[in-house]
Amino acid sequence: MRKGCRKGWRPTAVAATVALACLASLPPAKAQRKGPELSEQEIVRRFTEAESRLREARNNYTFKQDVLIQTLTGDTVNGTFRRVSEILFDDNSKRIEKITYFPPPNAQITVTTEDLTDLGIVQPFALTAEDLPKYNVHLVGREKIDEIDTYVFDVAPRDPTGMAKRGERYLTGRVWVEDEGYMIVKVKGQAGPEVGKQRFPHFETYREQIDDYWFPTYTYVDDVLAFENEDIHMRMVVKYTDYKKFEGTITVIPDDDSPNPPNPQR
Numbered sequence: 001m002r003k004g005c006r007k008g009w010r011p012t013a014v015a016a017t018v019a020l021a022c023l024a025s026l027p028p029a030k031a032q033r034k035g036p037e038l039s040e041q042e043i044v045r046r047f048t049e050a051e052s053r054l055r056e057a058r059n060n061y062t063f064k065q066d067v068l069i070q071t072l073t074g075d076t077v078n079g080t081f082r083r084v085s086e087i088l089f090d091d092n093s094k095r096i097e098k099i100t101y102f103p104p105p106n107a108q109i110t111v112t113t114e115d116l117t118d119l120g121i122v123q124p125f126a127l128t129a130e131d132l133p134k135y136n137v138h139l140v141g142r143e144k145i146d147e148i149d150t151y152v153f154d155v156a157p158r159d160p161t162g163m164a165k166r167g168e169r170y171l172t173g174r175v176w177v178e179d180e181g182y183m184i185v186k187v188k189g190q191a192g193p194e195v196g197k198q199r200f201p202h203f204e205t206y207r208e209q210i211d212d213y214w215f216p217t218y219t220y221v222d223d224v225l226a227f228e229n230e231d232i233h234m235r236m237v238v239k240y241t242d243y244k245k246f247e248g249t250i251t252v253i254p255d256d257d258s259p260n261p262p263n264p265q266r
Helices: 040-058 113-120 160-165
Strands: 061-073 076-089 095-101 135-145 148-157 170-178 184-192 202-210 213-226 231-245
Touching: 040 135, 040 148, 040 213, 135 170, 148 160, 148 184, 160 170, 184 213
Parallel strands: none
Antiparallel strands: 061 076, 061 231, 076 095, 135 148, 148 170, 170 184, 184 202, 202 213, 213 231
């Protein structure tokens, strides 16, 4: 996020009705299996391989992405960014993003290219076997989330400077991995690296079980971004809905190659 420069606009009357997502709608976890405790290395191997399968599977699904960002003064919303799009396949089976709703924003922050990349890569984070060498991953314990038994891991880039030089976005935070299919059910953290004068919020992403996979369905932010001359309170909700499996031959474009919307605040 970058601090906006528009002045003279009137505050909107959008109600701040954002509610933190929970996993209450998820199916109850199965009884915990008996057997020898797995090593940390084996758990990491299992869940990163499962995440590789999940990423490949998600590339075969269409879905809707609804982004709502609000800036606030106290408890009053003073600006909004709203962007609704559909991730589809064109007549040549190439994955595309179709923006269906994007009114002129008037938030006090500018949504940048890095923010849009984070929406596609970091916030719906999947730690695959292919990406594992880029991260330090440490088991910190176990936790039950809404009757789901999970392993909890801290995740951080091994070489953040190198990733930044290559233009790669990364997560620093924590993931919760369910102990049946070894897929992530929750992600909490912050995207990096910071670029120029930009600031990036702490977020939480929740997943739901769809078909045989745990797909991201909800991202929530309530944070204060500390810019050079001003702190800005922001909230964000991202909903990923209407997952539908696509049948056909697929050409996938990287998330960071998706079309960026024009931004009148620049």
